[in-house]
Amino acid sequence: MKVLFLYTEIATYFIAGVKALVRDYGAEVLIIRWPVNAQAPFQFSYGEGITVKDRSDFDDRQLMDTCRAFNPDIVALSGWADKGYVRTAKALRKSGKTTICMMDNQWFGTPRQRVATMVSPMFIRPVFEYFWVPGLFQYEYARRLGYPRENILTGMYCSEQQRFFAAFEQQREAKKQQYPHTFLYVGRLSPEKGTLNLYHAFRKVENKKDWKLIFIGTGPEGEKMEPTETIEMRGFVQPSELPALAAEGGCLVFPSLRDAWGVSIHEFAAAGLPLVVTDAAGAITAFVRHGYNGYLFARGNELSLHKALQKIINHTDAELCEMGARSALLSHQITPESWAATLAGIFQKDK
DSSP states (O other): OEEEEEOSSOOHHHHHHHHHHHHHHOOEEEEEEOOOOTTSOOOOOOOTTEEEEEGGGOOHHHHHHHHHHHOOSEEEESOSOOHHHHHHHHHHHHTTOEEEEEOOOOOOOOHHHHHHHHHHHHHTTTTOSEEEOSSHHHHHHHHHTTOOGGGEEOOOOOOOHHHHHHHHHHHHHHHHHSOOOEEEEESOOSGGGTHHHHHHHHHTOSOOTTOEEEEEOOSGGGGGOOOOSSEEEOOOOOGGGHHHHHHHOSEEEEOOSOBSOOHHHHHHHHTTOOEEEETTBTTHHHHOOBTTTEEEEOTTOHHHHHHHHHHHHHSOHHHHHHHHHHHHHHGGGSOHHHHHHHHHHHHHHTO
């Protein structure tokens, strides 16, 4: 099985799925991706069976020639923004290849989305045989584009679930003895991520007890948030460091104003943390049950976030341990192995 990914910005969780595809199914993989974002200088390791090339090294004709020469069985695109990618996929589908659009856009019924549903028979469905989406909110969009349910795949975003779950198991007994009273935020410090809302909401909590808030990441809003005795600014860390940080934390806070999915929700669920998550995140459909393993709050609503933080603080340590264990249980719904199996199943089905 040969799989071609025409991708934008890759991430470690995507590579985890690709590695499972190579390991479990003997796949040969070619990834053509956009250059690494300088604002998030992630370091990747790929391993055997995976070739990675930069999109900037090809014009559209060279891209087409390179992909034809690879002769893939499956072609998967991360959306349709890159027109060179789309033209290549369309040509490969005409030659009998299986083509998949990996899409994380939630359905909001915007004018642009409604236009997409109208032009889909002419410009989208002739290119892509399948749509691969993360979850329920994206499934609705794919259906409206005219795809039958048997051509819509789910579980598009996996995570390095095993690494985070291993960290959970390693710290599980220690947390029962002394639970860490730390809220963690991981991500870019920018307006759409709701970081200032979190900063102000936590500062307004009157009875913090001994709880602290740690921001992990960089961005423009970092300059607007002063460290205090109870608020710490850690800066950027590599993904390889996150499982240990997650397992040592007490609760993940995910305050985004908009977020198609939110892979860190899955990761920190696997690490056994209670979760406080905005209702804007697509991943809540899989990994958050309000009052069971965390709390949902209204996007952009500082008071709603404040109340959710206070609820976590008011729990006993034993209750927080139980909530974290429930998060870890929910995290097993999607793994790199299930991600790889989705692609392998399509290959076997279409043979």
